[in-house]
Amino acid sequence: xxxxxxxxxxxxxxxxxxxxxxxxxxxxxxxxxxxxxxxxxxxxxxxxxxxxxxxxxxxxxxxxxxxxxxxxxxxxxxxxxxxxxxxxxxxxxxxxxxxxxxxxxxxxxxxxxxxxxxxxxxxxxxxxxxxxxxxxxxxxxxxxxxxxxxxxxxxxxxxxxxxxxxxxxxxxxxxxxxxxxxxxxxxxxxxxxxxxxxxxxxxxxxxxxxxxxxxxxxxxxxxxxxxxxxxxxxxxxxxxxxxxxxxxxxxxxxxxxxxx
Amino acid sequence: xxxxxxxxxxxxxxxxxxxxxxxxxxxxxxxxxxxxxxxxxxxxxxxxxxxxxxxxxxxxxxxxxxxxxxxxxxxxxxxxxxxxxxxxxxxxxxxxxxxxxxxxxxxxxxxxxxxxxxxxxxxxxxxxxxxxxxxxxxxxxxxxxxxxxxxxxxxxxxxxxxxxxxxxxxxxxxxxxxxxxxxxxxxxxxxxxxxxxxxxxxxxxxxxxxxxxxxxxxxxxxxxxxxxxxxxxxxxxxxxxxxxxxxxxxxxxxxxxxxxxxxxxxxxxxxxxxxxxxx
Ligand code: SF4
Ligand code: SF4
Ligand code: FES
Numbered sequence: 001x002x003x004x005x006x007x008x009x010x011x012x013x014x015x016x017x018x019x020x021x022x023x024x025x026x027x028x029x030x031x032x033x034x035x036x037x038x039x040x041x042x043x044x045x046x047x048x049x050x051x052x053x054x055x056x057x058x059x060x061x062x063x064x065x066x067x068x069x070x071x072x073x074x075x076x077x078x079x080x081x082x083x084x085x086x087x088x089x090x091x092x093x094x095x096x097x098x099x100x101x102x103x104x105x106x107x108x109x110x111x112x113x114x115x116x117x118x119x120x121x122x123x124x125x126x127x128x129x130x131x132x133x134x135x136x137x138x139x140x141x142x143x144x145x146x147x148x149x150x151x152x153x154x155x156x157x158x159x160x161x162x163x164x165x166x167x168x169x170x171x172x173x174x175x176x177x178x179x180x181x182x183x184x185x186x187x188x189x190x191x192x193x194x195x196x197x198x199x200x201x202x203x204x205x206x207x208x209x210x211x212x213x214x215x216x217x218x219x220x221x222x223x224x225x226x227x228x229x230x231x232x233x234x235x236x237x238x239x240x241x242x243x244x245x246x247x248x249x250x251x252x253x254x255x256x257x258x259x260x
Numbered sequence: 261x262x263x264x265x266x267x268x269x270x271x272x273x274x275x276x277x278x279x280x281x282x283x284x285x286x287x288x289x290x291x292x293x294x295x296x297x298x299x300x301x302x303x304x305x306x307x308x309x310x311x312x313x314x315x316x317x318x319x320x321x322x323x324x325x326x327x328x329x330x331x332x333x334x335x336x337x338x339x340x341x342x343x344x345x346x347x348x349x350x351x352x353x354x355x356x357x358x359x360x361x362x363x364x365x366x367x368x369x370x371x372x373x374x375x376x377x378x379x380x381x382x383x384x385x386x387x388x389x390x391x392x393x394x395x396x397x398x399x400x401x402x403x404x405x406x407x408x409x410x411x412x413x414x415x416x417x418x419x420x421x422x423x424x425x426x427x428x429x430x431x432x433x434x435x436x437x438x439x440x441x442x443x444x445x446x447x448x449x450x451x452x453x454x455x456x457x458x459x460x461x462x463x464x465x466x467x468x469x470x471x472x473x474x475x476x477x478x479x480x481x482x483x484x485x486x487x488x489x490x491x492x493x494x495x496x497x498x499x500x501x502x503x504x505x506x507x508x509x510x511x512x513x514x515x516x517x518x519x520x521x522x523x524x525x526x527x528x529x530x531x532x533x534x535x536x537x538x539x
Pocket of ligand 2: 166186187230235
């Protein structure tokens, strides 16, 4: 394998590796030459091509996940120097300047099962979207015609929630979302609101609220507000939590007086 | 991991009972902290703040005594008291349970709000221990490690006080004695009261989100100022109370009647009484 040219400037990358969810995690360190404007994905590509640790050991290439490479798919989300973020939009030299260290630490997200190394399985998020019925019910055997109109104000508010890319940052940083509980977290709550506010999506509002009032629902939020701070899409998650909280309060009062 | 409902036995019954009433329990938890406990604490701290005004040199009466008398004259006081215990107990049991379902992460995400989240849980535990110690010593008059601080609102509440002294107001001197016994007690009160007040004010702030009262970031901020204002006000009352209790000179400020009752109730005062030069 090509060793870094000694005259080249380099930095270290420490990676927390794991062969599978059931296997123990271990750290490995790699030396990577400094290149202008390289993101973490290109750093990982370099390591894949040169899988030799700083102690001279030839190892299996590090596994990671990515897709769009422009911060819209969420697949490359991992923990960089202790903070969850998309690795494709993380430039190595900026990251080094930000931390002031000579190395970068990469870890897989801790709230999802590890597939391998930095690659995690975010299935729980998609299951939660199913749980809260995050869709517009338009399936049928005949043409339903055009849906009701939405006001520009509604569109503007809903646009913010539509930006979610199911990356999992909000859940990774949430103290109430753990591997062994059922909390759905800010992402599914915001998506439930997104569809509750949709003129046709409203048809399922009651069912969504029933789901969100059960175990793992909105009431499990502890209001630490980490989610809104780490969301790369700047989705107003705490407002969404409060708005669904209000919908649940109204829903519960209505149910108390008029449910059969 | 979804909750396993197929297992049977008492744990499973409790589990499904908790799960089936999840929303109701969470909201009752919020409500039980704010309304009975919170409102009581506000009025209690306000009452205590009156200690700062001291008492009448001749009659021993004062605003604090007046309010203590008012509380003791309330009908169904025991019902009120047990209602409060019920609310605190419910709030504490569920609160502890909820605390351990989360996993704090301030080390990685050191945002102020995240610290607030952790503080809410820590202060809750401190408040619980403090309230217990406070009630055990001053209300139930338990002797904890020699820290015996008997509180009687008036002479008649203590069976050993003779008929003639039944009307002697004792609230201020005995509260003052309770705190002056040791600086450790003062420390306990400062920490305990601060934790309780913080817990309540912060709970008020987050409850507005949970119930859906403050649904915009700006609204949360405005409500935050209100809660911070309440925190400052309640802390001012508490400081006034502690100042009142510490500045009361047990040897000089008690009336003659109070001194006699005091010596009956506390035959061996742990606070030296300087009675030289009394009228
Ligand atoms: S506000 Fe709620 S959902 Fe968001 S990080 Fe905190 S506990 Fe999690
Ligand atoms: S809400 Fe934001 S942080 Fe959470 S999954 Fe969506 S985009 Fe990611
Ligand atoms: S690869 Fe799609 S967000 Fe990074």
